[in-house]
Amino acid sequence: MRTLSFKLAEWIHRLGQVWVEGQITQINARPGTRTAFLTLRDPAADISISVTCDPNILRRSPVPLTDGTRVIVSGRPNFYSGRGTLSLRITEIRPVGVGELLARIERLRGLLAAEGLFDARRKRPLPFLPHTVGLISGRASAAQRDVLAVARQRWAAVQFDVRDTPVQGPTAVPAILTELAALDADPRVQVIIIARGGGSVEDLLPFSDETLLRAVSDCRTPVVSAIGHEPDSPLLDLVADLRAATPTDAAKRVVPDVTAELAAIASLRDRNANALRNWVHREQRVLDGLRTRPVLANPLTMIDARQERVDAAVVDIRRSARHLLTVEEHRNAQLTARLSTLGPAQTLARGYAVVQRTDTDRPHAVSSVDELPAGARVRIRVADGSRHATIVEGDQS
Template sequence: MTSPDQANSAENPWPVRTISFKIADWIHRLGAIWVEGQLTQINVRRGTRTAFLTLRDPAADMSLSVTCDPMLLQRSEVPLAEGARVVVYGRPNFYTGRGTLSLRITDIRPVGIGELLARIERVKALLAAEGLFDPRRKRPLPFLPHTVGLISSRASAAQRDVVAVATARWEAVRFDLRDAPVQGPTAVPAIIEQLKVLDADPRVDVIVIARGGGSVEDLLPFSDETLLRAVADCRTPVVSAIGHEPDNPLLDLVADVRAATPTDAAKRVVPDVTAELRGIAELRRRSAGALRNWVHREERVVESLRSRPVLANPLRMIDDRQDRVDGAVRDVRRSVQHLLTVEEHRTARLAAQLATLGPAQTLARGYAVVQRTDVDALHAVRSIDDLPEGARIRIRVADGSAAAVVAPNHQDATKENAQ
């Protein structure tokens, strides 16, 4: 027979008992430990010396079998029931005969209210440090949600309140009702599952998590870290409607909106159609009044403009300035006429001076102008030397002119006459 201490292989496999003993040996080395959890099952059989319990992790879907002496449960100062939070002390035990693991405990202590509140405060501080309570993360609620997702226990008062109040406020509201336990060890995973389903539905515009009031132990699921992180990761706005006004689970801080009661949640999520219609009617009345006032005001402005002289008689401005234009035209004409008269007098004076100095006046006094006509350029004779014998000349007097020819010896005769 092959020894178990030899190397394990396909040719040298270990028997079941060997692996069972090895697992038991490793588990037993863990020693006695303290474990916290939530009791989900208590089975005490009469006439037996062993009680069987199931201890579940509140934040994960994991559980562990626990065994103990029934007297241990009876000696507990606080009666133990399913859903109670406890701390147990025991040693892990692997039963090689059945290949099962259980925790054999020798002490069990219920977790008190003070300890629960202290743990809630620790979770609150942790999530606050991560910014999960930051108001800037809060998403606004839609004005008219297409569908409202509601997570609550089946046929609960909270469910009825939300549906009844919302329907009374708006008859067309639609609900996607999701039933889930709201206390006990199965509450957190069930709520998270329904939360993911509603968040993935594009028709759901807002999610309401509702439950009636209860003790601190009853409301523990709504301060569970796993549930709080799931709510923070939702893309859809979440409304917390847990308990009554004094109840403040941590879900109120993580949710986008905190409602004091389920009824308050319905009022926050669904608008009151009657109030909205009244508001619309009031806005229409105010807008109509504002429009009428604006029209009247503009009419008064138009009337004021029309009553002004410039618009009442548009030609008046032209008429008022016509006199000025006419006066200006008269002044211009008077100035031009005066200028013309002055210039006419000046011209007449100059003409008289020119006539006095001109050759016609000289001729009128008995003088004559002699001009040669047998040369290319007609010019007046200025000297006797310009009158050779036979030169043709024109003699111009006051009343006309006559042609002549210079006779011989005229120069001598002229000189003599001059002497």
């Protein structure tokens, strides 16, 4: 038995590196361990083999590896003599079928993301009410019927430019590119919808084609992606200006609902009318409050109060003026009496006279007989008038 085991191990080890295709049915990769264990099964026969590898090989896989994933592995077969078991130590693992397609899509996703084609700043806004909507879809497909029916139900006047193209297979991408360029060049078309129903990964592969994605990115017209159902996520969803969950959702996002818009307009009108009425009522209350104030209820009250003060001030001023005039008149009378008492008129009234010499250059009052030689002409002033006289020779005693 021992010799047979050794001979089997020696022969198997001479096989060297082999490539094996199979389906993963079990993965055991515990954190912190240096070896991961898998079970690889032949999908066409009830045969399986144990597989070991470095955990990093699983982590570096371009697509997630789960139970049921079909892969091709490269490794060396090992035969353990002690237990009589065969296993495969692998150094490389590659997904096949859908896994390979997903890996290619992921590589393209990374490339386009690095170039900025998924950047939200590149997204163009959709028009509120497009004049004409371009629709690229399969001929008489359910997606086409859904978009047209929902859009016209929401806004009956909306116009569509429908372009029928294959939506799967090798002819899909060239046909879509041709119709996309034609719609983008039409000035009437303000938004373009690319619609298709759900399908397998292979069916939706044209909508992850690099040529189509770059053409959509270069379009001047906003593009809406309506591919598949909610779980489907072709790369067109990331490049398009808007991603719709379904074709029906695309129609709702592109065409406004006339009923909802009219209801919104009516609501806005009611709100505006209510706001205006409330503003008028509020201002009316303010005016009513101002009118009830005493100063505005009887505006002449302020004038009357000020008029009374003005009248009182006028009376005071007149009283003060009369008093001042009386005082000054009394003072003037006193001064006049004093002046009359001290003036020469009173002296003349008592019998005195004033003699003025008038024959000189400067007439002046005479105070001495020496100033009156014979022949001098004089003016004699008494209380009730004056007379002129001439001095003659006579006694000067």
